[in-house]
Amino acid sequence: MNIQTVEFRRCFAWLGAGWYAFKSNLGAWLALSIVFLLAVMLLGMLPFIGIPLIMLFVPLLLTGLLVTAHKSLTGSLAQVEDILLGFNDERFRQPLLLLGGAMVVGTLFLLVMFYPLSWELLKASYLPGSDTQANAVLLEVAETSPLGLLLQLGMAGVILMAFFYATPLLVFEGLEPLDAIMTSLQACLKNAVPLGLFAIMVVGLAILAAFAFGLGYLVLIPVLTGASYASFRDVFDPVENANPPQEHRGQARVIGE
Structure with missing residues (x-):
């Protein structure tokens, strides 16, 4: 896998590409964003198991968003049903669920690592009437063990980096979940x-x-998805043939072979 080192200024170009992707398929993106937000909100409402379920299904939902970004940036027409591609295409489903399972493990590891702060945050989310002291716990940890807090934040950053490109690597390049993570x-x-x-x-x-009752996320989700896809293209310089993933994967390796 050819990994490029890009200039720091490229991050501005990524956001520009994300905005262009959003404008080029405006209707489809708004519908996809609504479906994505509803799915995440409904799963998140489930007490305590909501977060693991979100992590499990995020790669499958992201697949549809990434395919839409791919189509938007290559001049193809996106469709609302693309959001379900990760669920409907058998080539994607099992590896994406395995990747989602790895995300669940990573999330649980972070919750344990940041205990008791994570517990206070969970109580604030799922038990709004309870007495939570998240701010007090965070200040106490920062005062008593600042080095430990920095190490925890560093570990959280490593986990986030391990999953940032994992889904597009699996979908567009046909890598196995573990290879995609590494x-x-x-x-x-x-x-x-x-x-x-x-x-x-x-x-x-x-x-x-977050302002305007969170309606800004209907724009932010498409822009960030397009920007993330543009950064993926920049960093990995995948095969030049820019067809939709179903055809593109014939250039690499079909999942499940």
Whole structure:
């Protein structure tokens, strides 16, 4: 796998590509964003098991969004049913579920690592009437063990990097879940500066999108998906044939072979 090292300025081009992808298939993107948000919200409402279920199914949902980004940036017409591609295509389903299972393990590891702060946050999310002290716990950890907190944040960053490119690597390049995870981590470490700046911009945009009752996420989801796909193309420089994944995978390896 050819991993490129890109300049830090490329992160601005990624966001520009994401905006272009959103404008080129506006109707389909809005419908896809609504379906994605509803799925995440409904799963998230399930007490305590909601977060693991979201992590399990996120790769399957992301597949549809990434395919839409691919079509939008290559001049093809996106369709609303693309959101279900990860569920409907047998070539994708099992490997994506395995990847989702790995995400569940990573999430549980983070919850255990950040205990008791994670427990306070879970109580605030699922038991709104309970007495939560998340801020107090965070301040206490920061004061008593700042080095430990930095190590925990570093480990969380490593886990996020391991999964950032895992789904597109599996879908577009036909890698096995474990290979996709390791390759994603390697690529993110090699491009820590542009991706770090990209992450900072994403956080800022997410805060802005939270205004107006969160309707900004209907725009943010398509833009960030398109930007992430553009960064994937930049970093990995996949095969030049830019067909939809079903055809593109014939250039690489069909999942399940």
